[in-house]
Amino acid sequence: MTGLLIRGAAMLGAHAEDLRVRDGLIAARGSLSPESDEHVIDARGLVALPGLVDLHTHLREPGGEASETVLTGTRAAAAGGFTAVHAMANTSPVADTAGVVEQVQRLGQRHGYADVRPVGAVTVGLAGEQLAEIGAMARSEARVRVFSDDGMCVHDPLLMRRALEYVATFDGVVAQHAQEPRLTAGAQMNEGVLSGELGLAGWPAVAEESIIARDVLLAEHVGARLHVCHLSTAGSVDVVRWAKARGIAVTAEVTPHHLLLTEDLARGYDARFKVNPPLRRDEDVLALRAALADGTIDIVATDHAPHPVEAKECTWAEAAFGMVGLESALSVVQQAVVDTGMLSWADVARVLSSAPARIGRLEGYAHPLEIGSPANITLLDPSHAREWSTADLRGRSTNTPYTGRQLPGRVVHTVHRGVLTVDDGALVEPEAVAAAHQEVARG
Numbered sequence: 001m002t003g004l005l006i007r008g009a010a011m012l013g014a015h016a017e018d019l020r021v022r023d024g025l026i027a028a029r030g031s032l033s034p035e036s037d038e039h040v041i042d043a044r045g046l047v048a049l050p051g052l053v054d055l056h057t058h059l060r061e062p063g064g065e066a067s068e069t070v071l072t073g074t075r076a077a078a079a080g081g082f083t084a085v086h087a088m089a090n091t092s093p094v095a096d097t098a099g100v101v102e103q104v105q106r107l108g109q110r111h112g113y114a115d116v117r118p119v120g121a122v123t124v125g126l127a128g129e130q131l132a133e134i135g136a137m138a139r140s141e142a143r144v145r146v147f148s149d150d151g152m153c154v155h156d157p158l159l160m161r162r163a164l165e166y167v168a169t170f171d172g173v174v175a176q177h178a179q180e181p182r183l184t185a186g187a188q189m190n191e192g193v194l195s196g197e198l199g200l201a202g203w204p205a206v207a208e209e210s211i212i213a214r215d216v217l218l219a220e221h222v223g224a225r226l227h228v229c230h231l232s233t234a235g236s237v238d239v240v241r242w243a244k245a246r247g248i249a250v251t252a253e254v255t256p257h258h259l260l261l262t263e264d265l266a267r268g269y270d271a272r273f274k275v276n277p278p279l280r281r282d283e284d285v286l287a288l289r290a291a292l293a294d295g296t297i298d299i300v301a302t303d304h305a306p307h308p309v310e311a312k313e314c315t316w317a318e319a320a321f322g323m324v325g326l327e328s329a330l331s332v333v334q335q336a337v338v339d340t341g342m343l344s345w346a347d348v349a350r351v352l353s354s355a356p357a358r359i360g361r362l363e364g365y366a367h368p369l370e371i372g373s374p375a376n377i378t379l380l381d382p383s384h385a386r387e388w389s390t391a392d393l394r395g396r397s398t399n400t401p402y403t404g405r406q407l408p409g410r411v412v413h414t415v416h417r418g419v420l421t422v423d424d425g426a427l428v429e430p431e432a433v434a435a436a437h438q439e440v441a442r443g
């Protein structure tokens with residue numbers, strides 16, 4: 001089989017068409033008849049989206065292979081409809097040299113489930129004391145464009161200024177984890193009445209908002225691009241809205257979980273709901289949804305943060321921060337903002353594919369589903385609904401916050417560079433994915 005014919009999918013949720021995939025590209029659209037060497041996919045009733053792009057994934061390799069690897073994480077990505085992920089730098093060793101980022105990128109290429117774009121650390125060892133080899137990572141084979149100490153905030157204003165100045169020279173971006181460390185020492189959950197009631201140290205909204213306010217001003221001062229990771233408060237939305245109105249080159253992301261879940265889930269002290277930044281209040285969730293709808297927030301990014309069972313099945317205070325999110329992202333977005341009428345499927349294509357690709361300077365996603373574009377395609381069934389369980393996960397860790405929840409939508413097929421990675425809801429085996437990529441490469 002050298003090509004694919006996808007029949008009758010609703011393009012970006014609008015009118016139905018057939019799509020022909022050849023040599024890794026979208027070759028034709030319209031009303032098409034199958035050719036003898038084509039694999040035909042009946043996609044009637046399915047929505048066709050461009051392959052999803054995650055700007056914020058923790059793949060854990062090297063060093064954290066007990067929680068996730070590049071292979072298991074990209075399989076989880078494919079299952080969730082993603083064809084590209086940006087791999088965060090908080091690995092062990094930290095991705096702060098050209099050697100580590102090249103290693104991560106090559107692992108992604110070898111497995112073939114999704115493009116893996118390494119994120120480079122801003123500071124050596126994420127320690128916040130000395131700039132990492134930013135230029136070497138940018139010039140490396142991995143061509144790093146996104147730099148982040150995610151998990152840690154670049155809190156020293158001078159280092160942040162220097163990092164912004166540096167990345168501006170090659171059109172890179174600093175993705176800031178906005179968390180003032182002094183205001184969040186020992187913090188366990190959102191600061192408010194509930195944290196007092198539960199006896200858990202509070203994490204004030206101002207710890208996030210004050211860093212964003214400082215950094216948008218620094219970005220303006222030096223004329224650089226700033227990206228703000230995982231916005232979680234209504235106040236952060238206000239600051240970003242103000243900065244954009246002023247013409248500052250800032251972009252912002254929200255996670256699926258911050259669009260759906262609130263701090264009330266901490267009541268049971270179940271550490272599956274412990275995450276950085278913490279789940280906030282209803283008002284924050286509504287402000288984040290509205291900001292995504294009006295464009296103040298540019299993208300949805302998963303912050304997929306796998307952890308081993310022992311890091312979550314312990315007391316709240318001892319547990320690690322983080323939730324897995326690649327497999328559930330599209331369903332949670334559908335529930336929070338599509339089924340509520342705030343975003344169309346074309347908007348979803350923007351916030352989960354073309355906009356994150358643009359921020360990461362990733363090519364091939366600018367013209368979703370257009371003829372001549374790389375064939376990165378996600379086909380989903382939005383009418384499907386199911387009770388979420390750990391059986392829905394494809395990565396190595398099970399720390400999902402959605403177990404027992406009704407979630408809509410199901411990824412039925414994922415096509416990465418012309419190769420099926422998910423077929424009829426099931427992951428395609430690694431050997432078959434590798435062989436199909438070789439066939440595409442041979443033309």
Ligand SMILES: NC(=O)N[C@@H](CC(=O)O)C(=O)O
Binds near residue numbers: 150177277
């Ligand atoms: N988002 C999370 O809750 N966890 C992240 C890093 C972080 O603490 O931000 C992780 O790497 O586990």
